[in-house]
Every structure is written in structure tokens, then in C-alpha cells.
Amino acid sequence: MNAKLLKGMNDHLKLEFKASHEYRAMSAWLATHDLTGFATWMTQQSSDELLHAQKFIDHLVERDQKVELPAIAQPPSEWESAEALCRHVLENEQAVTASIEELYVMAEAAKDRPAIVLLQWFVNEQMEEEAAVRAILGRIRLGGTTGVGLLMIDQELATNSMPGMPSAAGTGGAA
Ligand SMILES: [Fe+2]
Ligand SMILES: [Fe+2]
Numbered sequence: 001m002n003a004k005l006l007k008g009m010n011d012h013l014k015l016e017f018k019a020s021h022e023y024r025a026m027s028a029w030l031a032t033h034d035l036t037g038f039a040t041w042m043t044q045q046s047s048d049e050l051l052h053a054q055k056f057i058d059h060l061v062e063r064d065q066k067v068e069l070p071a072i073a074q075p076p077s078e079w080e081s082a083e084a085l086c087r088h089v090l091e092n093e094q095a096v097t098a099s100i101e102e103l104y105v106m107a108e109a110a111k112d113r114p115a116i117v118l119l120q121w122f123v124n125e126q127m128e129e130e131a132a133v134r135a136i137l138g139r140i141r142l143g144g145t146t147g148v149g150l151l152m153i154d155q156e157l158a159t160n161s162m163p164g165m166p167s168a169a170g171t172g173g174a175a
Helices: 003-032 036-062 082-109 113-143 147-158
Strands: none
Touching: 003 036, 003 082, 036 082, 036 113, 036 147, 082 113, 113 147
């Protein structure tokens, strides 16, 4: 396997683990602020990020490549609001998307077809994840950042019934 691509994939693991760690912390914060639908959604996202990391690890192991796990920094424990938290999730996802796109360019340059196939899955996954967060932010903009509007959005997340979310269309989440 191309050395640059191998390093790129190992470096990318950090973003997936970091996202998982942060989303777990966000879930705890949301739950303690009585937003249980949001909290459930974030716990699921956190688990999905671990599956993403595992997908890269499996790929490297299958190809007899060295896996180097990253250190993960302590995530924040406070957010200004549910909206601020969701904006942070979107920024996180955009950073992951940018990293996937860089890996894709490396894989193409190396004519590494198995890596391209793996990364294609991630290209689609990132598109879905960004769309889901944008859908939530859009609902917050319409419904309001506090009070009954926010509770309604929380309920939509709790029951998986939010328009524009992949789960609402029955397409399932990550994995
Ligand atoms: Fe991910
Ligand atoms: Fe993600």
C-alpha cells in the first residue's frame, strides 16, 4: 500500500475517534438538559463513528498494514445551547468530509482500487451525515432554540420522525 495513503488513513482514525468521543460527551450534556431525543441521536452518532474507525482498521488489517491508534484529547463538557452544539457537529462532519476527500485523491493517485471502493462508501456516508445535521439545524431555526419548539424537535429525534433525516426515510444510518 502507498505509504502516504497508509499514513493518511492512520491519521484519519483520529478524526473518527475524536468525533465519537465528543458526541458521547454531547449526549451526556443533552441528557442532563432534558433533551433526551437529541441525546439518543448523539449516542447513536458516537457509536457510528466507532464503526467508521473500525472500517478503516479492518481495511488496513486485511491488507497487512500497520495500524496506529491515536491518542484522543478530552472533549468539552459544556455547550452554549443545543443549537451551538449542533453547529459544532456540522463543523466536525465537514472536517471529516474534507479528510475523506483528501484520502480519495491520494487513493486515486496511487490507483488503489480497494481503497477507492472503501472511500466511496465514506463519501456517501458523509453526505448523509451532513444532510442530517443540516436538517436538525433547519428545524431549530424554524422551531426555535428553546421552549416548545425545541421540545418538538427533540420529540422528532426521539421517534425518528424528523423530515430530511436518513432514518426517517427508512434508509438506516451508518454501519
Ligand atoms: Fe465518521
Ligand atoms: Fe460522522
